[in-house]
Amino acid sequence: MLEVTGLTGGYKADVPVIKDVELTVQAGELVGMVGMNGAGKSTVIKHVLGLIEPLAGTVSLHGETLASNRALFRSQIAYVPETPKLYPELTLREHLQLTAMAYGLDEAVYEERSERLLQIFRMKDHLDAFPGTFSKGMQQKVMILCAFLLQPALLIVDEPFVGLDPLAIHALLELLEEMKAQGTGILLSTHILGMAEKYCDRFVMMSRGVVALYGTMDEMRAQSAMPGATLDELFVRVVKESSQ
Template sequence: MLEVRNITGGYAPDQPVIRDVSLTVNAHEIVGLIGMNGAGKSTILKHVLGLLEPFAGEILLEGGSLSTDPLKFRSKISYIPEQPRLYEELTLDEHLELTKLVYRLEESAYRERKQRLLDVFRLADKVDEFPNTFSKGMQQKVMILCAFVAAPDLLVVDEPFVGLDPLAIQALLELLIEMKREGHAILLSTHILATAERYCDSFVMVNKGQVALNGTVEQMRAQAGLAGVTLEEMFAHVVSGGLT
């Protein structure tokens, strides 16, 4: 589904933020992208989304690239950012309608998904209100609704649990598992490692702009030479300089 091949990138060619990063996200798979603040996770996500162009390497989605067919590439991705980004002049319902138009969603499927998501996240009575007046957690729910109603081939998720109440977190996790089961690919960046270890199929651990470890927990244990440790223990080992 998604192939990131040896990309080096950032904001200035003479000071790359990430170097020689490769990762793969297959259909029916959740891949956890983990690392310290400043490790390069957000920069990787921006390259995947096409917001930054790599200085070297390539990014392919179902074999196509952003440069060869930008519209097709972007139409296959939806994104849940860490910080909600909303239009002040649009109601919740209008945010969803805009998503429908942008992704050219079929009407009946859109309405079915929309109603289910509104019910799951307890927002059905808020459809005519303006999300810029909502709490941070409710605004995050709006971003989740827009991403899931699009039903993309690839879902990119950046720290989605911040500000959500426990019921919303559980609902989001169940939706991620459902998307995975249906054949979607999910790239999830999170600091909540215990949750990541439970729900992700494999991981990409980034440290100082490079991939330090990757694969399943068992594969990363072998790479690090740390038998029987948890994901959190491996993470602490890497970021403390135990693996270079």
């Protein structure tokens, strides 16, 4: 579904942050992207979203690129950023309504999905409150509500667990599993390796702007000649090798 091929890019034309990145996300699959801070994870995500123009390589979704069909490409993606980006003058209700209108969501579908999500994340009592009155975790819940409202073909989540309480983390993980079962492809960037190993189908391990390991746990163990290794052990091995 999502195919990233030979992706090289960054924030300056002469200083690439990521180099020759290759990855795929299939329908109904959860792919975990892990790596140290500064390894290039967020840069990859920004390229996939079309927020940065690549220096080389392609990003396609169901065979379409941002250049070939911008509206169709972006309409298939929902994104939960690491840092919530909200409109201070809009209430929670208005954030949800704006999201539904922007993506042409049917009113009946909107009502059904929003009611369920608000109940799951215990935000129904805050519908008419403004983001400035919310904690960091509550602001993150607003981003999650908007993304899951859409039920997109591809969901990209960047460090979504930061600031969430244990109940919200549990609810988010259950919803990720539910969306997988419905055919959504998910790209998840996270530092919580134990959780990633439990829930992700495949992995992209970034180090210094390149893909150091890629595939299922068994495939990455074979690449590292570390049979039986945990994701944490593979991660430590990659970090140590990259620093030598």
